[in-house]
Amino acid sequence: MAERDELEVASVGYRLTHWLNLILFLALLITGLVLLEIEVFAYIIYPLGAPIATLLGLDPGTGAVTAGVQIARMLHRLVGPLWGFIIVVYVAYLLVSGRLETLRVLRKPVGQQLREALAIISHYLLGRELPEDVRKGLDRHNVLAVYITLLLAIGVVLVGFSGLAIAYLDLTPSLHRLMLLLHDIGFYLTVIFLIGHIFATFHPSNVILIKAIFGDGRVPLSWAREHMNVYVERVLAKR
């Protein structure tokens, strides 16, 4: 396909950040789940702790869990700030370079936003076609994606500052408790985003985006006109 028939939707920086997000968030998710609910998620950490317990001569059962969770906790404390740093740098870059596309959709009137959100929900859940005016008004990110991204933003801020406080500040027990609660709330919000994000990208109508984000970052222009018409017009006008 000729280059002019394609549109770049994910730059190299975007894809690199997405890879880093994927790996670091996965590490935080696994290590965090273990700390959150060991009775349910002990099996995740056992394979990591078992060899270390053997090396240290600890009990292969309880020692493996202890060693595994201790490693999980250390990784969580190291990976968390790293992930936070990457996000801060990336968001700062987007803001400075004027490439923050996500919030653009929120300039639409609220009624229009809700109509778009409902149309997309019924498209995803019931397979209904999008109304023509909604389809033509779609930007780089649709309203629903932006809403759950806002949820993510709140979640990341909560887990970020509470996590740093827990790991690196000498908190009183009551403050420590509060920070753990906020950390949990932030985590749950992030997981809600994650479920929505994975659902949307694996939906048959969006699967081309997965190929783009893990490939060359480009999508067919015809597909882009169907899914992000306003964005396409904006990009083409700049060319």
Place this chain on the structure above:
Amino acid sequence: MVKLKFPGRDEGVAVVVDLDKCIGCRACQIACQEWNGRKALNTTFSPTFTNPRDLHADAWKVVFFHEFPLSKTLKFAEAEAAINTVEVVPVPYNCLHCAEAPCARACPVGAIKVSPEGAVVIEPGECIGCGYCLDACPYNVPRRGSDGKYYKCTFCVDRIQSGLEPACVEVCPTNVFTFTSMREATRIAEDLRARGKKVYGLSLDGYVGGRVRWIFAASEDKASRAFPAMFPETPRNSNAIRESLEGIAIPGLSLASVFALAVLAVAWWRARRTTSKSEGAT
């Protein structure tokens, strides 16, 4: 792999602490420190007799002295003498060993064990020093040691399982502590209550399992001075919200994931059917 089982509500052991018998000699505090091999702490001046001033990784039992001014009138045959004095209420204090200990529920490695007798014990070899036990404890009992691990009263579970009483119980010269079965302790405490004493530990919040295994009783006067400072009427903290949230969020988000997968599966099935139909038409 990590499973927690609490003894039943009336199972296991308990201690009734009759504060009216306590003379504040601190023999229990010393016996605890000695039996458990805890090192002596540097003493510091404090405005009260309480020393150390709070529980510590090396002081699992501390006698807290609650002081309050008291005016007394002494009556003689020909005169009355009013004197102002200070009344002292000593409260020997340690982990209360909640019936369903929140600290044990919160420990991410299962390092806090609950013995069949109901003793809630931190296994130092398994503790990773995260402090979640202190976060969960409504009485702020576990304390971080210099090795980064958390420590607290073990109910002398090693002694109990050898047929002995806890060290503090055994050494008390005035029989403040009655170590017995939970069922019998409940009966004794109810009896003390019937005789007009205030009792703490039997009807508590569900967060601690409704009761604790160290049940305190004191006369109205002493209880009104000491209980509010030591024993919260509703022993729960923000960790209870965390627990409730966890109980909703983990199954809720799991269900949401399954629902999302099911919708995705249907969407893919419809997409393939549409594709094969359109291919068939051409």
